[in-house]
Amino acid sequence: MPLIQSVAIRDDWFADEYQPTLNTSTYLLAFVVSQFSSLSGLDSKGRNFTIWARPDLIGAAEYALNVGKCIINFFEEYFELDYPLEKTASKRSLGELVLRGPSVRQLGGLRDDRSAILFPDFKDMLAVPNFAAGAMENWGLLIYREATLIWDPLVGTEGARQKVATVISHEIAHQNGFFAAATLIWDPLVGTEGARQKVATVISHEIAHQDEQFAVLQLQKVLLSDSLATTHPVFMPVYHPDEINEIFDTISYNKVITVSPNNALLHSEFPENGASILRMMEAFLGRETFRQGLKIYLARHKFKNTESIHLWDALTEVIALFPYKSTSSTWNIPLTYAAASEDVKVAENRIIWMNNASMELELQIPENEWYTFNLRQTGFYRVNYDIQNWHRFIECLHSNHSIFTRLTRAQLIDDSFNIANQGSISFDLFLNLTKYLRKERDFVPLSVAYRAFNYLYEMLVLHETHDLMKKYVRYLINDSYQTVNWSMETNNDNHVLNLARQTIVTLACEAEHDDCVTKARTLFEEFMKNPKSDIIPTSLSRTVYCTAVRWGGAKEWEFLYKLRRQVLHEDEKYQIIEALGCTRDFGRLRLFIKELITEAEMELPTSLSGSPIALYLLWDTIKSEWANRTVRFLGCIHLDFQLREMYDSLKEEPERQTARSIARILVQCIRDKYWLSKYRGVIYNWLRRENL
Structure with a gap:
């Protein structure tokens, strides 16, 4: 002041x-x-x-x-x-x-x-x-x-x-100038996290196709979390301080909204889940109507406490038929669809409201023509199609994938993968759809494919199907990989192209592509000779570090371990920690995991979850440290005796975490065990039929 x-x-x-x-x-x-x-x-x-x-x-x-x-x-x-x-x-x-x-x-x-x-x-x-x-x-x-x-x-x-x-x-x-109303405790939509997250996405839309990235990196992520038995509504009352951290999760952040110049959505302080709901609202209200409603809401309640009903009232002033006027846990779902021959921009304005748990629609779709639902994936739901329509998608993707937008391609990959995981379509269908990825070069669908393959790697890590899956990914990514320039960033002004290159190289090296592994190790050798050089492109540094440590020995690991203490930037330090977790050296990995758990401010690197050695050591170390540290356990144990140990240990420490976190860990591990028994053989047989 x-x-x-x-x-x-x-x-x-x-x-x-x-x-x-x-x-x-x-x-x-x-x-x-x-x-x-x-x-x-x-x-x-x-x-x-x-x-x-x-x-x-x-x-x-x-x-x-x-x-x-x-x-x-x-x-x-x-x-x-x-x-x-x-x-x-x-x-x-x-x-x-x-x-x-x-x-x-x-x-x-x-x-x-x-x-x-x-x-x-x-x-x-x-x-x-x-x-x-x-x-x-x-x-x-x-x-x-x-x-x-x-x-x-x-x-x-x-x-x-x-x-x-x-x-x-x-x-x-x-800040109160833009969210000038202080919401009552943890009110999800007009509160803090979700709505702010939506705003954050809108802002950077012009820079990096942020609306598409929001759909694949946040909305799809929260759809997965929301499918678990441990999910909770966006509006979640809390009665104890320990429960506050519990609701600051993927559901809170990504299910509410964000705002961008061309895609104005407003995420809330329950960002991912809340952000997704607000994005859906902006889609069916229209960008300008949504903005006008927010303007009324913010001006009227500046520096005051508010509840969701105040936002509903403001939106009702600009559109009389606004469909949500309570914090009920059930929402009417806006369905949008288009046939192959339709103009999608026109079709987006045709909304059918689903206000019951089920409904029947009769659509006028030309014979033998594919159709899509949830245009631009603005609705908070997945779509499963009849088997003939899935096969039409697969045929079109293989013949000319560019007839679908990159977001639609990403949506088809994500929907088919997660619906196959749930058992409503065959895993063969999902895998057949991914065969088109040999022609894919765009970051948006590639990032979704990377997430799916990473899941499969982690699930199959203890089985022979794991090596076959890596061989399949090498086959898919080889042509895209051949287009990659490993020299320093040549597209400094093209953020999305650099993200695509990073994803392609990571897919290739993690699938053990010979040329990728060789290049990464060679670059790292040169880097060790001159650590102050910029020989490793910044967008590829994490992949190069991890590959060098995984395929190298004590020399590479010790070099990075010392470098970790010398670097200035927190993000660079995080990349090094991730890479150190890639080692297959039993002794070093044990000491490293022990050190990370002892350092209270450290989160465990995600690289540990893809290694059977790391998973064994991680659980073995956590057992001894369980009473002294709050540890974010990043991978599920797939061995029966360790799963039983986890269950018993969690029961013995009821005050160390709240009940919801305990349940989330156990539910995921049990779910993984069931998944393996049901799908491992199916995936193995498909890969063998493909001569892999």
Whole structure:
């Protein structure tokens, strides 16, 4: 807030008085005492925007600075609301600096503040090492993990860059100027996480086809979580503090919404699940209608508590037949469909409402013509077709896959895979559909295929079918792999092309493609000779590191283990930790897992879940550490005696985790056991018939 007066106390000490802070929730108040440096810049309206970080990282803060300024301006235009924090009037102070002494110095655009006590300037964002949360939306002083705010183009991956932009969008959307209503406790849609997540997706849409990526990376992910017996509604009352962390999960985040310039959706603080619901609402209401409703809602309830009904009321003002006016756990489902010969953009406006558990429709589809449901996958549901329609899809994908949009191709892969997993169609059908992937080059469907094959790798890891599946993936990815340029990024301005290259190379190396493994090991050998070189393309570093460690020996592992302690960037450190988990060395892996579990701030790398050695050591180590540490167990044990041990251990530690987390682990492991007994032989026989 603006400075009212500054009073000299003694020597170089001052007491500053500022205008009263606007109404805000008490949990949003933050003080920071640090020795951080800062990077500042003015936005298009001449307002100061500042990034704070460790002095050795501040040089990599420019990307966050530019993204933050653009996002603030976008929100102001989109919601037609001015950001409420005013620019500080004092050039000597940083926002609301309560007490300033000789240790506080401002050096123009780049400041070095020693032990400064900070309140927010117009907008301050702070990168904190080992921050417990991903980020926190404190009033005017947004606090982030270093990996979610700092992105260095010299060492940062494309995925890390996208993550920084998305998290910044999410946290700025929290600010009361844009979500100026404080929702009642954990109200899902108009609350924090889901809606903010939706906004975050909308913001970065122009940069990286974010609406398509939201569908495949978030909506499809939450559909899987929502299919488990341990799922919960978007609106979830809590009665104990321990339950709060429980509901901050995939359901919360991805089932609600996001907002982008061309795809304005509004994710909530229950981001993935909630974000998906809001995205569905924006689709059937229309972008402009949805935006107008949000404008009314935010203007009317600025700095007040709200509930979902207030959002429903605002939307009803702009569309009288708004179908949702309660927080009921059941929703009417908007069905959209199109035949092959129809204009999809026209068909999107034809909505059939499903308001019962089942319904029958008679569609006028030309004979022998395929049809699709859930256009652009905006609806929160999967689609299973009659067997003839599935076969038409397969035939068309094999003959000319480009007649389907990349999102439709991704949707067909994901729907067929998950419906086969559920047993409603044969696994043969899904596998036959994937044969078209020999011609696929696009990141959106390839990322879905990668997720499906990774699941199959992990499920089949202890069986001979595992090697056959890798051989099949090598066959599928070979032609795409031959188009990849392993040199330094040649498409620095094309984010999606770099993501596609990263996915193709990862698929190839994880499937043990000879040329991919050889290139990765060669690059790593050169890197060990000169660690300061940029010989490894940043977008491929994680894959190169992992491949070198998996196929190398003690030399490669020890090199990365030492490098982990030397790198500055949290994202780079995470890539190294993932790679160290790729080793097949029993002794080193045991010591590494023990070390990770002992370090309270560390999460276990996902690379452990694909290794039978790692799974055995992981469970063996967790048993001994169970009473002392909260461990995120990332893989299910498929051996009967270990599954029984897990069940008994969880029962003996009822207070270590809440009941929902315990149930989630056990349900998934038992489900995996059933899956193996039902589908392992089916997949093996199909692969053998394909001469693999």
